[in-house]
Amino acid sequence: MSVLVFLENWDGKFKKLSFELVSYASKVAEMLGDQVIALSIGKVEAAELEKLAVYGATKVVSIENEMIKAFDDQAYTSMIAEVAQQTGAKVLVLSNNNTGKALAPRLSVRLKAGVASGVSKLPLSVNPFVVYKKVYSGKAFANVAIKTDVKILTLAQNSFDLVEAPQTFTFEKLNIQPDGNLMKTQVKEVQKQSGKILITDADIVISGGRGMKSPDNWGPLVELAELLGAATACSRPVSDEGWRSHDEHTGQTGKIIAPNLYFAIGISGATQHLAGISSSKFIVAINTDKDAPIFEAAQYGIVGDALKVLPKLVEAVKEMKSK
């Protein structure tokens, strides 16, 4: 029996999200008294695969196959299901990003396994198997019992701390062929953002709203982000107006994030915005309206004009960094 964790790679590399998944799977395995098997699909160097053992994987299995040219929901589902069955997986762990959202539901039907998605904590108990998850876009939480023999969990990004627990591990290359009839997705073109810190990956996110008044005023916000190694984001009205790109929209229908630190600058904090950022560990609000709902969600607040406050923050960060 095992806990099987699926890991995607980005140009052959893993990232923090991958190690969060293995850390989480290891802790779940500890609760069940099982081992953790990490499954990688695609071309990843041995040195990179070894990193998975640092976070507790006792077995690393890899499928590399010339036939796999694109991410195809059906083909990946069939390969992962085969590994799950071969290894007697009792729990499958995937990310709650678009890849996990593509695979978890299909695997659920294939393996007749109940899914709980977007979990951020360890199961409350394993017998019965009960998990705690966000519902109503963060306005409440639910305790969900998964009643099936096999369970599937998708983990919210940035919600589980890395736990180093180095293991001696075995490595196996699996010769699993994806069913050629299932490889129906044909990718014609890929566009990648280069050099930008992804909002979903970032530890610190600096977000501007309508209180920034004009797209021309973003200079000090971007400077603050660069100084702190942060990603820049924005509220929905800002992306709708075309002041910033749609990729930056955080909120219910945009990106849902959980950074360590979130700056809401000139953002009033409508329910839809809070739904996307309420899992942030610390929220800083800067707004001229002292009654803006964002202050109810924030731990630190400044009532004032964003355009006057931002240069002061930039100065203070420069001073901090010079020490």
Add this chain to the structure above:
Amino acid sequence: MKILVCISNVPDTTTKVKFVDDSKKLDVNGIQWVINPWDELALTRALELKDDTSNAIQSVTVAHVGPVTSEPTIRKALAIGADDAIRVNTEPGEAFTIAAQLAEAVRNENFDIIMCGIESSDHNGSTVGGMLAEFLGCPSVTGVSSVKIEGGQTHITREIDGGKEMLTVPSPFVAIVQKGIAKEPRIAAMRGIMMARTKPIKVLEPQSIESLTEVIGYEMPKPRAACKYVEADNAGQLIGLLQNEAKVF
């Protein structure tokens, strides 16, 4: 070509949720029910595709799992412009049972494109679309921000971590759509509301399907500590607090 859009009936985004029955059930008193925001965008895109007559879309159908009390939400979808609707007459329950009911309802209807919102704003599960595709044994594409038809071929844009992919997939398929798929949800005009009254809703009785998960109780989020304020004139002090008190740097 026929398009199906699956819609879910959810409390309006601004609803303050409360629970009853020992925190086991949502208190539905006073709730305004709406089409799930992502499904509404999917429907809008489906109708935009149909508006362009060169796409030769015969019909846009909506499917919903829910009791008769969710018919106002279905009528709203018809008023926005859907041609007809299918309703499976049962309480929606969990994602697996919803997807299984939808699959049985649409399996023999020969839809070419099935669109589902990536998430519903109630249980935030992001699972119904993928489950439906697996039940139907057809491809799915997840995180779709654009669907276009050119010369009978569907072109899809999929959002991935740090970029996007332009791809094709043969019909029938399920497009699991997210932000970007349509700009603004379409709003019903008076003529649409009048016409919706007579558009057909096919009501199907449910299959017997066992659920895989069960909500055993709801909890409200723990209240956050009160906000600590820094004077705007001394804004720089905030950085010190973040460094020494919150220890985020």
